[in-house]
Amino acid sequence: MATDNDLLSRSRAAVWHPCTQMKQLEAAPPLAIARGEGAWLVDVDGRRYLDAISSWWVNLFGHCNPRINAAIVDQLGKIEHVMLAGATHEPVVELSERLAKLTGLGHAFYGSDGASATEIALKMSAHFWRNAGQPEKNGFISLQNGYHGETVGALSVTDIPLFKSTYAPLLRHSVQVPTPDARLAEAGETAEAWALRCASVLEAHLAEHADETAAFIVEPLVQGAAGMAMYHPVYLTRARELCDQYGVHLIADEIAVGFGRTGTMFACEQAAVRPDFICLSKGITGGYLPLSAVLTTDAVYAAFYGDATARGFLHSHSYTGNPLACRAALATLDIFEADQVIAANRSKSQEFTGLLAEVSAHSRVRHFRQRGMIWAFDVADAGPGFATRFHRMALTHGVFIRPIGNTVYVMPPYVTSAGEMRGLADAMLGCLDHPEV
The missing domain is CATH 3.40.640.10 (Type I PLP-dependent aspartate aminotransferase-like (Major domain))
Structure with missing residues (x-):
């Protein structure tokens, strides 16, 4: 089985990644993903990351959905x-x-x-x-x-x-x-x-x-x-x-x-x-x-x-x-x-918004907003490189998330549980509280 380093070096040598300055991959390498399970991505070393942005907003019902x-x-x-x-x-x-x-x-x-x-x-x-x-x-x-x-x-x-x-x-x-x-x-x-x-x-x-x-x-x-x-x-x-x-x-x-x-x-x-x-x-x-x-x-x-x-x-x-x-x-x-997904998501979005209450009240957060299964907020004091720093810090908390400029957003798969959303909220709070982010 390929190791993390093997796959990353091969990827840098052979793949031109989208929306990416390739030189930055030397300092901030991409995740080497081996498989997916529900709302989670699993890398080649077995580390798990919550797919908080649904793999570029596409995944609705989890990775490897049996149906x-x-x-x-x-x-x-x-x-x-x-x-x-x-x-x-x-x-x-x-x-x-x-x-x-x-x-x-x-x-x-x-x-x-x-x-x-x-x-x-x-x-x-x-x-x-x-x-x-x-x-x-x-x-x-x-x-x-x-x-x-x-x-x-x-x-x-x-x-x-x-x-x-x-x-x-x-x-x-x-x-x-x-x-x-x-x-x-x-x-x-x-x-x-x-x-x-x-x-x-x-x-x-x-x-x-x-x-x-x-x-x-x-x-x-x-x-x-x-x-x-x-x-x-x-x-x-x-x-x-x-x-x-x-x-x-x-x-x-x-x-x-x-x-x-x-x-x-x-x-x-x-x-x-x-x-x-x-x-x-x-x-x-x-x-x-x-x-x-x-x-x-x-x-x-x-x-x-x-x-x-x-x-x-x-x-x-x-x-x-x-x-x-x-x-x-x-x-x-x-x-x-x-599964009557639209109705289920209506109640789920209310529950998840409640779980993000501490995030919305954070001193660095501005314009916390939500519509359906999308949540976003702006970070008031975000400096140059904020999105990359937040992304890398979130990985240490087991979350895959990619801010847009000074905006942090989450758009998780619809199969995400309340417990997983609570973990996502804790990860974002950890990033916001970190002095280097």
């Missing part, structure tokens, strides 16, 4: 993959039907990751307007501090300079409007009032530029890469009204917040909003296999339907609608239904 394992094993004996151009199969059809029922949208178009879903939705929106005889409607609006992926199209509507600035010459111009992030409200201003004030800027922009705008893309309720920025649902309600008024598509990027993360199956439900496009990924397969989907309205689908090939949506991925990934997704949806 998802069984579904994938069953599918392996049938068909592992077949191209979806010119063929179809039961898992992709059933998944599309069930996603349509859940979202109120239809005709699922599949990719392999969240950024691909963003690309699909952006292209589909602009192509819709072209097919409708309005090719000038090809611009996009997004929120300040928003994140939608790092492929060229997705990065064009992202507003995180660390990711975007280097590639600016490659990107298409887009417009950012103020974020309704409740932390930015003025003293005495409610989150709702601030959200409506931000929406008024969106309204002013659309009033002037709707004729050249294809869509407004938004992360509903929580902007992840902005440091789990949370905002009032009224912003989505108002955005839907404005997009309808000015003839602009609303794209809901539910990649990170979908599948129960915010307390409802999809975050848009909390504003009683149905978008024109919904982008899904991350938790869709329970954290097992790469898969993303974009669902849209019948009106959008109809605009592509015709005799001319060029009128169709000629976008493809080799592994589109992969049967193994679709079976994992179907098993994930089965667990939601059989």
Whole structure:
């Protein structure tokens, strides 16, 4: 069996890790993971770490979940993959039907990751307007501090300079409007009032530029890469009204917040909003296999339907609608239904918030916030390198966590127990109290 040092040296020599300055791995090596058990990661030396961020927000029902394992094993004996151009199969059809029922949208178009879903939705929106005889409607609006992926199209509507600035010459111009992030409200201003004030800027922009705008893309309720920025649902309600008024598509990027993360199956439900496009990924397969989907309205689908090939949506991925990934997704949806996960999480989130009361009251903590199964807070005196120091110290407490700047957040698998959450709270308190963090 490989040792920790063997695997780390081989990884540094052969693997280019994502979102990583590789030189920093010399001082802060990655975990050498051998297996997973429920909410836990286990390294090659047998040390256990609570997966407090669900392995980049994807894992819903724990590592090596027996029900998802069984579904994938069953599918392996049938068909592992077949191209979806010119063929179809039961898992992709059933998944599309069930996603349509859940979202109120239809005709699922599949990719392999969240950024691909963003690309699909952006292209589909602009192509819709072209097919409708309005090719000038090809611009996009997004929120300040928003994140939608790092492929060229997705990065064009992202507003995180660390990711975007280097590639600016490659990107298409887009417009950012103020974020309704409740932390930015003025003293005495409610989150709702601030959200409506931000929406008024969106309204002013659309009033002037709707004729050249294809869509407004938004992360509903929580902007992840902005440091789990949370905002009032009224912003989505108002955005839907404005997009309808000015003839602009609303794209809901539910990649990170979908599948129960915010307390409802999809975050848009909390504003009683149905978008024109919904982008899904991350938790869709329970954290097992790469898969993303974009669902849209019948009106959008109809605009592509015709005799001319060029009128169709000629976008493809080799592994589109992969049967193994679709079976994992179907098993994930089965667990939601059989275990009544949304209702169970509602009570669990209240309990967990109570367990984090001491963290929220800590002298270094600001803007403690929670929505559904997401908790976050900012650290007032965080200096340069804070995120790395907190991450490394948390590992000594048996917790895998990766702050974003001065924001510490937890987004654990739904199978996390109250005892495990209590341990997570103690670990965070230990990090906050340590003089070197």
